[in-house]
Amino acid sequence: MNHTIQNASRHVSRDEGLIFEKTSPGKRAFDLPPLDVPAVDPAKALGADYRSEGVTDFPEVSEIEVLRHFTRLSTWNYAIDIGMYPLGSCTMKYNPRVNELVARLDGIATEHPFQPQVLSQGCLKIMRLLEQCLLEITGMDALTLQPAAGAQGELTGLLLIRAYLEHNGNARKKVLIPDSAHGTNPATAVIAGYEVENIRSDSHGQIDVEKLRELVTEDVAALMVTNPSTLGIFEQRIADIAEILHDKGALLYMDGANMNALAGVTRPGDFGVDVMHLNLHKTFSTPHGGGGPGAGPVAMKKFLEPFRPIPVLIEKGTGELMLDNDRPQSIGRVKAFSGNFGVLVRALAYILAYGPGIRQATEDAVLNANYIRKHLEGVFALPYSMPSMHEVVFSDALQKAKGVNTMDIAKRLIDHGFHPYTTAFPLIVPGALMIEPTESESKEECDLFIDAMRAIAAEAATDPDLVQHAPHTTRIGRLDEVAAARKPRLRWSQTNG
Amino acid sequence: MRYLPKSPAERDEMLATIGVRSIDDLFSSIPDRFRLREALNLPGPYSEPEIIEYFKRRAKESSVGYTSFLGAGVYNHLRSVVTDTIIQRGEFLTSYTPYQAEISQGTLQAIFEFQTLMCQLTGQEVANASMWDGSTATTEAVLMAERITRRRRVLVARSLHPEYREVLRTYAKNSGLEVEEISFGQDGSLNQKTLESKMGDDVAALVVQSPNFFGVIEHTPTLADRVHARGALLIVAVTEGVSLGVVRPPAEADVVALEGQSFGLAPSYGGPFVGVIATHEKFVRQMPGRLAGQAKDSSGRRGFVLTLAAREQHIRREKATSNICTNQALCALAATVHMTLLGKEGLREMAEQNLSKAHFALGELEKIPGVRRAFEAPFFNEFTVSLPRSVDSVNQLLLREKIVGPLALDAFYPELPNHALVCVTETTTRAQIESLSSELRMAVALASEAR
Numbered sequence: 029m030n031h032t033i034q035n036a037s038r039h040v041s042r043d044e045g046l047i048f049e050k051t052s053p054g055k056r057a058f059d060l061p062p063l064d065v066p067a068v069d070p071a072k073a074l075g076a077d078y079r080s081e082g083v084t085d086f087p088e089v090s091e092i093e094v095l096r097h098f099t100r101l102s103t104w105n106y107a108i109d110i111g112m113y114p115l116g117s118c119t120m121k122y123n124p125r126v127n128e129l130v131a132r133l134d135g136i137a138t139e140h141p142f143q144p145q146v147l148s149q150g151c152l153k154i155m156r157l158l159e160q161c162l163l164e165i166t167g168m169d170a171l172t173l174q175p176a177a178g179a180q181g182e183l184t185g186l187l188l189i190r191a192y193l194e195h196n197g198n199a200r201k202k203v204l205i206p207d208s209a210h211g212t213n214p215a216t217a218v219i220a221g222y223e224v225e226n227i228r229s230d231s232h233g234q235i236d237v238e239k240l241r242e243l244v245t246e247d248v249a250a251l252m253v254t255n256p257s258t259l260g261i262f263e264q265r266i267a268d269i270a271e272i273l274h275d276k277g278a279l280l281y282m283d284g285a286n287m288n289a290l291a292g293v294t295r296p297g298d299f300g301v302d303v304m305h306l307n308l309h310k311t312f313s314t315p316h317g318g319g320g321p322g323a324g325p326v327a328m329k330k331f332l333e334p335f336r337p338i339p340v341l342i343e344k345g346t347g348e349l350m351l352d353n354d355r356p357q358s359i360g361r362v363k364a365f366s367g368n369f370g371v372l373v374r375a376l377a378y379i380l381a382y383g384p385g386i387r388q389a390t391e392d393a394v395l396n397a398n399y400i401r402k403h404l405e406g407v408f409a410l411p412y413s414m415p416s417m418h419e420v421v422f423s424d425a426l427q428k429a430k431g432v433n434t435m436d437i438a439k440r441l442i443d444h445g446f447h448p449y450t451t452a453f454p455l456i457v458p459g460a461l462m463i464e465p466t467e468s469e470s471k472e473e474c475d476l477f478i479d480a481m482r483a484i485a486a487e488a489a490t491d492p493d494l495v496q497h498a499p500h501t502t503r504i505g506r507l508d509e510v511a512a513a514r515k516p517r518l519r520w521s522q523t524n525g
Numbered sequence: 526m527r528y529l530p531k532s533p534a535e536r537d538e539m540l541a542t543i544g545v546r547s548i549d550d551l552f553s554s555i556p557d558r559f560r561l562r563e564a565l566n567l568p569g570p571y572s573e574p575e576i577i578e579y580f581k582r583r584a585k586e587s588s589v590g591y592t593s594f595l596g597a598g599v600y601n602h603l604r605s606v607v608t609d610t611i612i613q614r615g616e617f618l619t620s621y622t623p624y625q626a627e628i629s630q631g632t633l634q635a636i637f638e639f640q641t642l643m644c645q646l647t648g649q650e651v652a653n654a655s656m657w658d659g660s661t662a663t664t665e666a667v668l669m670a671e672r673i674t675r676r677r678r679v680l681v682a683r684s685l686h687p688e689y690r691e692v693l694r695t696y697a698k699n700s701g702l703e704v705e706e707i708s709f710g711q712d713g714s715l716n717q718k719t720l721e722s723k724m725g726d727d728v729a730a731l732v733v734q735s736p737n738f739f740g741v742i743e744h745t746p747t748l749a750d751r752v753h754a755r756g757a758l759l760i761v762a763v764t765e766g767v768s769l770g771v772v773r774p775p776a777e778a779d780v781v782a783l784e785g786q787s788f789g790l791a792p793s794y795g796g797p798f799v800g801v802i803a804t805h806e807k808f809v810r811q812m813p814g815r816l817a818g819q820a821k822d823s824s825g826r827r828g829f830v831l832t833l834a835a836r837e838q839h840i841r842r843e844k845a846t847s848n849i850c851t852n853q854a855l856c857a858l859a860a861t862v863h864m865t866l867l868g869k870e871g872l873r874e875m876a877e878q879n880l881s882k883a884h885f886a887l888g889e890l891e892k893i894p895g896v897r898r899a900f901e902a903p904f905f906n907e908f909t910v911s912l913p914r915s916v917d918s919v920n921q922l923l924l925r926e927k928i929v930g931p932l933a934l935d936a937f938y939p940e941l942p943n944h945a946l947v948c949v950t951e952t953t954t955r956a957q958i959e960s961l962s963s964e965l966r967m968a969v970a971l972a973s974e975a976r
Binding site: 044046047048051055056057058059060061063064065066067068070073074075077078079080081082083084085086087088089091094095097098099101102103104105106107108109110113115118120122123124126128129130131132133134135136137138139140141142143144146147148149150151153154157161164165176177178179180182183187190210211212214215216217218219220221224261262264266267292293294295298299307309315316317318319320321322323337338359360361362363364365366367368369370371373377379380381382383384385386387388389391392394395396398399402403414415417438439442447448453467468469470471473499502503504505506507508509511512513516517518519520521 | 526527528529530531535536538539540542543544545548551552553554555556559560561564565566567568569570571573575576577579580581582583584585586587588589591593595597598599601603605607609610611612613614615616617618619620621622623625626627628629630631632634635636637638640641642644645646650651652654655657658659660661686688689691692694695696698699700701742744746769770771772773774791792793794795796797809815816817818819820821822823824826828829830832833834835837838839840841842843845847848849850851852853854855856858862864865866867868869870871872873874875877878880881882884885903905920924929932951954955958
């Protein structure tokens with residue numbers, strides 16, 4: 029067994045229990061300044077009925093224990109800061125640290141959403157400039173920064189479409205969604221009150237335009253398309269697709285999750301998209317933070333503007349900015365307050381760092397994906413041979429013969445010092461390996477990744493058992509997810525701890 | 526560009542390996558007529574100091590230097606530097622959703638601890654890994670109640686945060702839900718008579734907030750009895766989590782939708798915050814959002830995984846319990862660290878300080894002629910007063926004294942003209958309360974003369 033691994037070696041990993049297992053009554057990690065007004069008796073102020081004596085089983089630990097506890101936990105995570113994180117469709121790029129600093133400034137982090145607008149001009153100017161930048165990048169006419177994440181952006185977009193169609197007399201019944209789409213698309217369409225009709229991709233992984241022509245009837249409200257698709261392929265006939273929809277009065281929604289392939293190179297507004305969302309936590313570098321927060325601004329064509337969710341950022345005659353809630357045709361409010369403002373700040377900081385040079389980031393992302401594709405073609409099966417944009421999708425077809433699947437390869441990649449790619453998605457590729465390196469990877473890091481993937485392919489051929497039981501170097505092995513779901517234990521308690 | 530790790534020579538080398546002449550060849554699948562010829566018109570590129578300078582300029586056009594008495598769903602509480610130290614660790618900050626459990630145990634265990642803390646806080650049995658915020662958590666709780674009861678009418682307290690009600694309406698509109706409001710009574714709590722008249726066997730849930738938007742604590746055990754008698758669920762929204770350090774948790778509720786901003790998250794002009802849904806174990810399969818669960822590896826070692834994914838959109842697609850994917854994980858981590866730091870005693874003390882300061886503030890304001898407490902029911906750190914003049918006119922004068930006055934309620938409740946919602950937390954000093962009181966006394970008098 030020869031598996032020299034260049035990118036990783038073993039290190040000490042500390043064991044650490046749950047914080048509840050460290051607690052001891054009387055320990056504290058937080059002191060308040062002394063109370064400077066007379067203390068009231070809670071039982072009197074609230075009434076005995078309402079009063080609580082404190083939260084049962086809440087931790088009682090000291091500050092150093094808290095710091096150490098979470099620091100130790102952190103060392104069990106892989107992260108972009110450690111190395112390449114090639115999760116397809118997730119755009120795990122470098123999260124610039126200056127963005128963290130500016131989001132924490134007094135006057136930005138400290139602001140209350142209900143404070144007078146005269147004191148909010150700084151925050152509103154940030155929102156305004158971000159809106160302008162995103163409109164320039166997408167080629168659209170109007171924007172809302174309200175949605176909290178991509179899925180809420182999708183919902184907002186579909187509600188805009190519904191409101192517009194209703195305004196014209198008929199909201200229609202169906203939303204068409206390609207079989208390669210993100211799972212959020214169909215789930216969102218249902219919340220927007222639409223039936224979902226899945227449409228199949230053609231043999232090149234593209235939307236079958238002739239088939240689409242048959243499917244688009246007066247019942248169809250919209251097509252939700254991801255472009256480039258989750259195969260990493262640009263929909264070459266996107267303008268024809270838009271035309272087919274528009275001819276029947278239906279609209280084209282674009283899931284902008286893959287905008288990292290397009291920024292600065294082409295604009296959805298120019299190729300027929302009516303409404304789209306962006307994921308600021310993908311294309312615009314705001315940190316994923318282990319699963320959020322994100323932000324999902326929605327850009328749209330002019331005719332959808334009256335329906336934007338409240339509040340709408342407007343400029344008064346005096347040049348003063350304000351958030352306007354008086355929008356009679358609005359779809360309503362999708363989230364309390366002013367969007368995930370702290371995320372918006374970080375995204376603007378990212379855009380300002382690049383300026384028009386954002387095109388270079390896109391080019392490097394596409395360069396990396398194609399470089400990896402070139403080196404791994406033949407080593408792994410490539411089910412769709414159309415040109416790749418920012419990500420490439422292989423399958424485990426060649427390794428399957430030895431009983432090694434995409435999940436096994438992914439787990440073995442951990443031993444080689446990388447985070448796995450996205451496994452088993454898109455659904456139209458059985459055993460998919462979906463690789464998105466992003467522009468943040470150097471040639472050296474790409475080469476190490478390629479070496480690791482080649483080594484694993486060799487291992488799969490000669491020592492499949494090694495790959496099937498990976499990872500071998502992590503502090504825990506593969507966890508029994510089936511047992512965990514059968515008898516879910518979702519919290520610690522005195523009795524089950 | 527400093528974020529891009531390639532030299533021009535490396536780019537050329539990579540292009541040569543791929544077998545193309547120029548980078549443009551890699552974009553050949555985009556029809557020529559849609560390829561941009563000109564550079565985008567964007568500000569930048571800026572160096573790091575220029576970026577900081579830009580945002581510092583914006584940060585000056587703000588409320589810095591003002592004392593604020595605003596709450597209404599967004600609260601100023603003490604935060605520890607430890608929390609920010611932890612959440613800025615790259616291993617937490619720059620990791621993805623923990624789908625690969627073996628190299629995400631840090632995030633997964635922290636989520637498990639978050640879920641536990643949320644259960645302890647709310648008196649519920651299970652809690653999820655986070656929702657976008659309190660408003661969407663409340664809405665998702667309603668959709669959950671619809672799935673559980675298969676009923677379509679929802680009764681919503683008018684004293685639920687107005688923006689939460691608006692979000693609920695946006696979502697309800699296309700899901701066939703009928704939303705009806707229940708007014709508030711003389712004492713500021715839910716009007717039980719209206720509830721009785723609107724309650725029926727077709728009601729999926731009653732939604733109340735406690736403490737409610739006016740600061741009043743609802744008597745949730747009574748409401749639970751009323752609602753349960755008709756087979757409906759009680760959903761309790763909590764916008765001020767710190768209250769639970771001294772107010773008994775709504776354990777009798779079927780679903781609690783909590784906004785966790787009070788636990789270590791800055792106001793940040795309205796987000797990002799962290800919502801959570803907590804409920805009974807029997808409803809867990811109808812719950813939206815991610816869940817971390819305990820598991821074992823083949824050697825019997827304890828670890829944590831995302832579990833019960835069969836509810837979620839990436840598996841169930843159009844049949845999922847919700848469309849939520851990205852949630853507020855890092856905010857949930859901040860709340861976890863913050864609550865762990867506070868601990869049992871710290872949370873109790875913080876809550877009692879809020880209670881004491883708010884009651885002191887009410888006492889001070891009540892001394893002003895014409896200022897009256899609006900609602901008699903018990904309150905935590907927010908209370909409603911009526912002023913002899915319009916709140917806006919008074920606030921204009923307070924602003925000159927660098928005070929951001931209490932929230933004018935008439936924008937949300939036309940039936941409450943001249944009513945103001947005052948928020949006082951442990952961060953508000955006695956001197957600031959006394960200053961509000963004396964400036965308000967003058968403002969009321971001045972506004973009165975101005976008439």
